[in-house]
Amino acid sequence: MNFKLILNIALHLLKARLKQTIVAAIxxxxxxxxxxxxxxxxxxxNDLLDGLMLNRTPHxxxxxxxxxxxxxxxxxxxxxxxxxxxxRSIKPKDIGKSxxxxxxxxxxxxxxxxxxxxxxxxxxxVFFNSGTIEISGVINGIxxxxxxxxxxxxxxxxxxxxxxxxxxxxxxLGKGLADKMMLTVGDIIxxxxxxxxxxxxxxxxxxxxxxxxxxDVLSYTSLxxxxxxxxxxxxxxxxxxxxxxxxxIAPELSKxxxxxFNLDTIDYKTANAQFxxxxxxxxxxxxxxxxxxxxxAGFGIYNILNMMIYEKMDSIAILKATxxxxxxxxxxxxxxxxxIGFVGGIFGLLFGFIFxxxxxxxxxxTTSLPTITTxxxxxxxxxxxxxxxxxxxxxxxAGYFPASKASRIDPVEIIRGK
Numbered sequence: 001m002n003f004k005l006i007l008n009i010a011l012h013l014l015k016a017r018l019k020q021t022i023v024a025a026i027x028x029x030x031x032x033x034x035x036x037x038x039x040x041x042x043x044x045x046n047d048l049l050d051g052l053m054l055n056r057t058p059h060x061x062x063x064x065x066x067x068x069x070x071x072x073x074x075x076x077x078x079x080x081x082x083x084x085x086x087x088r089s090i091k092p093k094d095i096g097k098s099x100x101x102x103x104x105x106x107x108x109x110x111x112x113x114x115x116x117x118x119x120x121x122x123x124x125x126v127f128f129n130s131g132t133i134e135i136s137g138v139i140n141g142i143x144x145x146x147x148x149x150x151x152x153x154x155x156x157x158x159x160x161x162x163x164x165x166x167x168x169x170x171x172x173l174g175k176g177l178a179d180k181m182m183l184t185v186g187d188i189i190x191x192x193x194x195x196x197x198x199x200x201x202x203x204x205x206x207x208x209x210x211x212x213x214x215x216d217v218l219s220y221t222s223l224x225x226x227x228x229x230x231x232x233x234x235x236x237x238x239x240x241x242x243x244x245x246x247x248x249i250a251p252e253l254s255k256x257x258x259x260x261f262n263l264d265t266i267d268y269k270t271a272n273a274q275f276x277x278x279x280x281x282x283x284x285x286x287x288x289x290x291x292x293x294x295x296x297a298g299f300g301i302y303n304i305l306n307m308m309i310y311e312k313m314d315s316i317a318i319l320k321a322t323x324x325x326x327x328x329x330x331x332x333x334x335x336x337x338x339x340i341g342f343v344g345g346i347f348g349l350l351f352g353f354i355f356x357x358x359x360x361x362x363x364x365x366t367t368s369l370p371t372i373t374t375x376x377x378x379x380x381x382x383x384x385x386x387x388x389x390x391x392x393x394x395x396x397x398a399g400y401f402p403a404s405k406a407s408r409i410d411p412v413e414i415i416r417g418k
Contacts, residue, residue, distance in 0.1 A: 006328060009319075010335035020307070025344035027296070028395065032348020032387045035290030037355040039383045042286035044376030056151055056209070057268045058119070058241035059250040062105070062257060064097050065264040102237035105261055114244055114253065119146035121239040122226040129190040129198075130181040137177055137217040139191070141226020150243040153207075153220070159185050160205025165222045172205035176216035191229065199229045290387075295394065302398040326407035337399020338392065345391035349384050 014021045074080050074087065099105065102120065109118045122141035127134040144165045147153050154162045157172065164170055171191075173183065183189060187203050201221065208215055221229070227236050242257075244250060250267035258265040319329060360377040 006331050007335055010332050010339065013332070014336060014339060021340060024340045025347070028341055028344025028391055029347040029351060031290075031293035031296065032345050032391050033351035033355055034293055035387050035390075036349065036352025036383055037359065038289055039283075039286045040352075040356045040377050040379060041359055041375065042282050043378040043380070046282060047378055048372065048376040057271050058150070059244040059247045059268050060242040060254050060257060061266050061271070062099065062240040062242070062261065062263045063238060063265075064099060097238045098232070099237050099240060099263060102240065103235055106237075106240060109240070109242060114246070114249065116243040116245055117146055117149055119143050119150050119241040119243075120223065120237045121147070121241055122223060122230070122236065123238050124226065124230060125194060126229070127192040128177065128181065129192060134192065135177070135180060137174075137219060139171070139226060139229070140218065140220050141223045141229075142220055143223055150241065156207045156209050157205050158208050162205065162220075164204035165220060165225075167202070167204060169199070169201050169225055169228075170204040170221065171201040171225070172207050172220040173203055174215040174218045175206050175208040176212060177219060178203070178206050180216070193230050195231060197229060197231050201225065201229075291390070299398065302402060330403040330407035333403035334396065334399050337395045337403070340399075341392045341395025342388075344395075345388045348391065349387060352384070352387065 074085050106118050106120060109115055120143050122139075124139055124141070126137055126139050128137050142153075142165070144162060148162055158175065160172065162172065165172060171189065173189070178184070181189070183203055185203055185205060188200050189203060191199050191201060193199070205220075207218070207220065209218075223237075224234070227234060230236065242253070244253065247268065251269060254265040254267040254270075257263070319332075356377050356379065359375050362375050364372060364375045
């Protein structure tokens with residue numbers, strides 16, 4: 001088979017039907033461009049939402065949960081040990097929120113090669129006093145440098161700096177909370193702890209995550225300040241947050257640490273299952289729309305090649321009469337389809353990148369997401385590889401059936417009909 005001759009014939013046939021060829025190539029170009037732009041935008045949106053929620057969640061969290069005792073007195077007695085016991089109105093056991101021997105656990109975890117870093121935290125409900133009004137909220141006492149390394153807290157600070165928390169008796173308020181009490185950076189706020197301790201803290205920053213339910217209650221302070229506020233010793237820790245090199249092993253490590261340290265644990269997948277589901281659904285939708293666009297373009301190519309076969313019956317008959325086999329004719333029309341797919345695909349990748357770049361600079365300003373200034377786009381070479389491969393695959397399938405029909409044409413019947 002002379003592929004050079006077959007390709008030459010295919011190019012001449014394309015030139016003879018130049019307008020139809022251009023229309024078919026434009027269909028492929030538009031489909032690929034929309035596929036690239038849509039997938040890049042959808043994945044950019046997923047990254048944005050993940051940054052708001054998933055990236056603010058530790059890969060593994062160690063803590064003490066409030067729950068009933070697993071071993072009730074009746075199950076510890078010999079008489080009822082092997083019986084089935086039904087117990088009602090079980091009360092939760094008060095074991096305290098503090099993690100016992102927390103410093104030794106943190107030192108052990110920091111030596112684990114699977115872990116990037118460990119950030120201890122104290123989470124406690126408090127009352128913010130504004131005149132005679134008490135507003136309920138939550139304070140996160142954090143190790144400032146570790147928290148910034150793992151979670152990039154500074155990205156959500158719209159006034160001040162997160163390192164200002166290294167000052168004694170300082171606090172960063174959520175924007176919703178600050179707006180309610182009409183407070184700004186430099187003001188003093190009075191806080192009442194659950195045990196009734198009253199403290200005065202200086203506001204050194206305002207944070208805004210973009211989630212109203214969080215910004216209305218959440219605030220940050222340092223570990224030392226939180227321990228003083230609660231009247232607890234320096235080893236008082238309620239949470240140990242772990243960031244991993246490979247987050248896919250988080251569920252396994254969660255089980256491992258639960259058994260090793262006898263603590264309650266939760267991994268990021270369990271904590272944010274609903275958000276991961278949403279991201280997966282959005283990705284599936286974007287790929288589905290792209291595939292549909294390419295299939296529609298494939299039907300256009302199929303129709304154009306079908307019409308070309310009917311119009312080129314004489315040419316096909318002459319080719320067969322001069323010694324071209326049915327397989328040669330099939331490859332001529334498949335080559336037509338591949339050329340359309342390749343040229344349309346290359347231009348589609350180019351325009352897809354251009355469209356993505358245009359979307360990436362379109363202003364997107366909202367008071368709920370102050371750190372976001374333009375629409376999110378995620379650039380990944382794999383989308384372009386998928387686009388060109390699927391373009392060639394779709395056009396090949398679209399051209400195969402007309403090509404098979406052309407290969408079965410009997411030149412004698414066509415010449416006799418003429």
